[in-house]
Amino acid sequence: LPPAMRSTRQAARxxxxxxxxxxxxxxxxxxxxxxxxxxxxxxxxTSTVAxxxxxxxxxxxxxxxxxxxxxxxxxxxxxxxxxxxQQTNSRMTGMITPLLPKELTDMPMLLETEFAPGMHxxxxxxxxxxxxxxxxxxxxxxxxxxxxxxxxxxxxxxxxMEVKHMAYNTGCSGAKVVCNIGSTPxxxxxxxxxxDKLNDVLVSLDGAMYTGCDLNSTxxxxxxxxxxxxYILAAIGNDTVDPNHATAHGxxxxxxxxxxxxxxxxxxxxxxxxxxxxxxxxxxxxxxTLLEGKTCLVHGSGAVGSVVxxxxxxxxxxxxxxxxxxxxxxxxxxxxxxxxxxxxxxxKLKVDAIVPCSASGxxxxxxxxxxxxxxxxxxxxxxxxxxxxxxxxxxxxxxxGPITFIPEGVxxxxxxxxDSVEQYDPTVFAEAKPDELYAFCRQAVFSKxxxxxxxxxxxxxxxxxxxxxxxxxxxxxxxxxxxxxGFREWKDExxxxxxxxxxxxxxxxxxxxxxxxxxxxxxxxxxxxMSTRASDSKRSFxxxxxxxxxxxxxxxxxxxxxxxxxGIMGLNIAYHLKSRDPGMRVVVMEKAPSLGHGSxxxxxxxxxxxxxxxxxxxxxxxxxxxxxxxxxxxxxxxxRAYFTETGALWMLGKxxxxxxxxxxxxxxxxxxxxxxxxxxLREKFPTMNTDPYPEYNHDTGDIIDKDWGPNSAVFEWGxxxxxxxxxxxxxxxxxxxxxxxxxFNTAVDSVLQEGGKASGVKxxxxxxxxxxxVVNCMGPWFNNLNKTVGITTSTTMxxxxxxxxxxxxxxxxxxxxPFTADSYGASGVYFMPRRANKQLVFGSxxxxxxxxxxxxxxxxxxxxxKDVEQDYLSCLLHRxxxxxxxxxVIGFSHMYxxxxxxxxxxxxxxxxxxxFLCNGFSGHGFKLSxxxxxxxxxxxxxxxAASGTRIAEWETSVPLNFLAADRxxxxxxxxxxxx
Numbered sequence: 001l002p003p004a005m006r007s008t009r010q011a012a013r014x015x016x017x018x019x020x021x022x023x024x025x026x027x028x029x030x031x032x033x034x035x036x037x038x039x040x041x042x043x044x045x046t047s048t049v050a051x052x053x054x055x056x057x058x059x060x061x062x063x064x065x066x067x068x069x070x071x072x073x074x075x076x077x078x079x080x081x082x083x084x085x086q087q088t089n090s091r092m093t094g095m096i097t098p099l100l101p102k103e104l105t106d107m108p109m110l111l112e113t114e115f116a117p118g119m120h121x122x123x124x125x126x127x128x129x130x131x132x133x134x135x136x137x138x139x140x141x142x143x144x145x146x147x148x149x150x151x152x153x154x155x156x157x158x159x160x161m162e163v164k165h166m167a168y169n170t171g172c173s174g175a176k177v178v179c180n181i182g183s184t185p186x187x188x189x190x191x192x193x194x195x196d197k198l199n200d201v202l203v204s205l206d207g208a209m210y211t212g213c214d215l216n217s218t219x220x221x222x223x224x225x226x227x228x229x230x231y232i233l234a235a236i237g238n239d240t241v242d243p244n245h246a247t248a249h250g251x252x253x254x255x256x257x258x259x260x261x262x263x264x265x266x267x268x269x270x271x272x273x274x275x276x277x278x279x280x281x282x283x284x285x286x287x288x289t290l291l292e293g294k295t296c297l298v299h300g301s302g303a304v305g306s307v308v309x310x311x312x313x314x315x316x317x318x319x320x321x322x323x324x325x326x327x328x329x330x331x332x333x334x335x336x337x338x339x340x341x342x343x344x345x346x347x348k349l350k351v352d353a354i355v356p357c358s359a360s361g362x363x364x365x366x367x368x369x370x371x372x373x374x375x376x377x378x379x380x381x382x383x384x385x386x387x388x389x390x391x392x393x394x395x396x397x398x399x400x401g402p403i404t405f406i407p408e409g410v411x412x413x414x415x416x417x418x419d420s421v422e423q424y425d426p427t428v429f430a431e432a433k434p435d436e437l438y439a440f441c442r443q444a445v446f447s448k449x450x451x452x453x454x455x456x457x458x459x460x461x462x463x464x465x466x467x468x469x470x471x472x473x474x475x476x477x478x479x480x481x482x483x484x485x486g487f488r489e490w491k492d493e494x495x496x497x498x499x500x501x502x503x504x505x506x507x508x509x510x511x512x513x514x515x516x517x518x519x520x521x522x523x524x525x526x527x528x529x530m531s532t533r534a535s536d537s538k539r540s541f542x543x544x545x546x547x548x549x550x551x552x553x554x555x556x557x558x559x560x561x562x563x564x565x566x567g568i569m570g571l572n573i574a575y576h577l578k579s580r581d582p583g584m585r586v587v588v589m590e591k592a593p594s595l596g597h598g599s600x601x602x603x604x605x606x607x608x609x610x611x612x613x614x615x616x617x618x619x620x621x622x623x624x625x626x627x628x629x630x631x632x633x634x635x636x637x638x639x640r641a642y643f644t645e646t647g648a649l650w651m652l653g654k655x656x657x658x659x660x661x662x663x664x665x666x667x668x669x670x671x672x673x674x675x676x677x678x679x680x681l682r683e684k685f686p687t688m689n690t691d692p693y694p695e696y697n698h699d700t701g702d703i704i705d706k707d708w709g710p711n712s713a714v715f716e717w718g719x720x721x722x723x724x725x726x727x728x729x730x731x732x733x734x735x736x737x738x739x740x741x742x743x744f745n746t747a748v749d750s751v752l753q754e755g756g757k758a759s760g761v762k763x764x765x766x767x768x769x770x771x772x773x774v775v776n777c778m779g780p781w782f783n784n785l786n787k788t789v790g791i792t793t794s795t796t797m798x799x800x801x802x803x804x805x806x807x808x809x810x811x812x813x814x815x816x817x818p819f820t821a822d823s824y825g826a827s828g829v830y831f832m833p834r835r836a837n838k839q840l841v842f843g844s845x846x847x848x849x850x851x852x853x854x855x856x857x858x859x860x861x862x863x864x865x866k867d868v869e870q871d872y873l874s875c876l877l878h879r880x881x882x883x884x885x886x887x888x889v890i891g892f893s894h895m896y897x898x899x900x901x902x903x904x905x906x907x908x909x910x911x912x913x914x915x916f917l918c919n920g921f922s923g924h925g926f927k928l929s930x931x932x933x934x935x936x937x938x939x940x941x942x943x944x945a946a947s948g949t950r951i952a953e954w955e956t957s958v959p960l961n962f963l964a965a966d967r968x969x970x971x972x973x974x975x976x977x978x979x
Contacts, residue, residue, distance in 0.1 A: 163472070233419040256272055325338075338837075357379040363383050390465070574735050580941065613970055616904065634733070693827035801895060811882065829845065
């Protein structure tokens with residue numbers, strides 16, 4: 001096995017794949033022969049099945065499709081021809097078939113089998129499949145009006161895949177797996193039975209068909225299938241590679257080719273590899289200005305669109321984002337127009353390119369006629385609703401004239417390019433770094449898009465779509481073997497150190513953060529003490545190495561403080577440290593490609609003072625003060641985030657006597673509150689039902705009679721929320737302004753130690769960062785880093801799955817509700833209106849929703865479970881009778897790191913001197929983070945900020961050992977994240 005395996009699971013998967021292929025693997029030299037026949041030799045199957053089809057066949061009926069005798073016999077499963085008349089059931093056909101050479105549209109094939117009553121599985125193909133040129137396309141699970149519609153879509157999607165495979169000579173042919181689940185909801189589907197059936201079909205096809213993820217099929221599904229057969233292509237052989245990111249970087253390459261055609265003339269897009277963009281300041285600056293002056297609108301901020309938007313912004317473009325979920329479109333460096341007036345007519349914005357990364361059929365004829373763009377380049381399959389709309393766009397367009405539309409068969413091909421590498425050179429695929437594969441996709445799509453644009457320029461009265469058959473023919477004529485076989489040589493010759501635009505831009509801020517004359521070249525920082533010298537207890541750092549500002553690729557670098565994790569905690573700590581001592585080198589390392597991939601990005605951002613421990617309340621109040629004065633705290637004149645006051649209603653089933661005590665306690669901290677009985681609740685919130693939520697007998701469904709006592713609640717004034725993503729963006733800006741170095745795509749592997757003290761960190765790529773102090777702010781991944789030096793804490797903190805949902809609301813009675821924590825009766829939910837987005841967000845405050853420990857933070861379900869959704873809705877509809885019962889529930893799950901003993905964090909130095917821990921916030925970390933930043937900065941430096949410095953105003957006075965790593969568990973009556 002290759003030496004660079006990233007996990008034993010990955011190694012095992014690769015071993016399985018290689019073993020399954022060993023009978024058809026030629027010598028490695030043959031694998032590099034630049035012909036498709038050589039690749040075919042490498043992958044020739046051990047058995048041969050005749051798959052010839054008679055040239056003239058009767059038109060099969062829907063009922064007879066799977067019974068035709070004129071078929072490619074593959075054990076128990078058969079392919080039959082699919083006629084042009086049958087293809088008309090799909091709107092896609094008219095937009096796809098013109099892109100292909102005519103001979104590839106004459107004889108599409110279809111396999112159909114029933115896997116359960118009323119549920120049919122289809123495989124569409126553009127022609128005969130064989131192991132020499134197998135079919136490859138994702139597995140789509142969907143509810144169709146009829147099996148005829150499902151069959152037509154399978155074939156149309158297969159033809160769309162054929163365009164991608166031909167355009168890039170992947171070594172595969174176009175195919176697609178589609179399952180029509182009939183009337184069964186996706187959530188109620190017996191997924192394992194379906195996957196087992198699909199596996200039977202794939203095994204019977206004996207290497208003639210490969211599949212991967214698509215709508216309603218997941219990486220977990222593909223992992224399950226990969227353990228049964230080798231016919232899965234979904235980056236299974238390399239855990240670090242995301243096919244969605246590969247697609248995104250391909251789209252980026254296409255956008256660059258359209259907006260910067262001069263690059264194709266100069267170097268065929270070699271610049272798009274972004275080699276050494278994080279090491280060479282001139283290259284970094286060139287990348288960051290590549291699209292300066294250009295404007296783009298990215299429609300859809302999912303797994304693909306969010307990366308596309310981030311990359312285009314990092315290259316200097318002005319990027320507008322929009323998504324059905326507003327929070328998704330909050331992407332660093334971009335302008336989120338979701339919910340704003342311009343979103344109502346987003347297609348009218350004057351931009352250089354619209355980049356669709358959302359649903360098919362997005363653009364209508366009326367939209368096209370109102371567009372003010374010259375290009376549409378994106379990831380969406382068939383972004384136009386009809387072929388006529390597409391033709392109008394290309395020939396007439398809108399206010400800016402005819403629109404250049406690059407078919408997604410060219411621009412949205414990153415995943416199939418990566419598939420080709422995985423299929424034809426699995427060993428090098430397993431060893432590859434993600435940025436290498438993404439750069440490969442980026443340059444390949446750039447070059448192909450530029451070639452297509454060249455054909456259009458050379459023609460007369462033509463379009464990119466009309467030139468596609470010529471492009472595909474040219475690609476076939478210059479066939480040098482599957483593109484996947486070329487990756488190894490490309491990497492060795494052209495890509496010694498590729499990075500993303502985002503990483504390059506981050507590095508640029510490091511290069512530029514300090515004037516060249518700030519320090520003499522080669523100056524040594526021996527035992528350099530920080531400038532806060534007022535106290536004898538100051539902590540000094542001995543780095544013993546030249547001062548540097550950029551994260552180089554040398555074997556080791558130095559920092560005063562190395563912070564692991566760029567969530568809200570890591571950024572606040574870095575901000576406090578750097579603000580108090582501008583001479584300190586503070587480096588933050590984050591394994592994700594951008595902000596918000598951990599717990600911080602999924603926080604509801606709610607602020608309140610109500611806690612059961614006094615010092616926790618003090619931390620919360622320090623945090624609220626910063627958030628309510630966010631511009632002053634961050635030093636940003638016009639911050640993205642802003643505080644929205646809602647108040648908070650604590651309906652926790654407590655007695656009036658208990659609530660009176662709580663009111664007095666809040667008052668002692670300067671917090672106004674009211675105790676409300678049922679009448680007071682009805683007067684203040686007339687839309688609310690004040691009855692207790694009943695407890696039900698789960699066996700009979702009957703209500704269990706219980707005396708829940710009278711309803712008494714506390715209304716806390718001054719509470720409210722901010723958008724967590726906007727806060728993260730503001731904190732990143734503030735940190736970079738102060739000179740903090742924040743590096744994304746930089747995973748920390750382990751803590752280094754020397755002489756009984758933490759001495760730095762080792763990165764996943766082998767680099768070393770020597771540091772005087774290390775801070776572990778890695779959230780759900782916290783324990784993984786601690787284990788590298790045998791660190792334990794006196795309390796147990798575990799990643800825990802937390803599920804959240806939201807529904808749209810329109811009426812004032814709901815929009816004006818406060819944040820409400822409802823555990824009166826058997827309820828256990830919170831809900832909070834988001835007036836700006838007209839949404840009601842809801843989640844849990846009960847242990848029954850918060851007990852699912854996540855074993856692997858990199859692999860857990862991210863959806864809202866159906867049973868939890870129903871439980872939430874039952875509680876909500878009881879408490880809010882006017883809540884609409886129709887409409888879609890949008891949900892997700894992510895992780896809190898929950899302290900199992902007292903739901904409070906650990907903040908302080910560990911048993912290993914110099915290693916500071918900051919974790920276990922159990923859901924209330926976001927609101928505490930400004931104060932925690934101050935606390936950890938004081939712990940590291942041993943002093944408060946010097947009087948007169950701006951950050952001194954935001955220092956906390958909470959005892960520094962309050963939440964120490966070796967503390968005893970706090971004595972709490974309630975152990976939910978609302979404790």
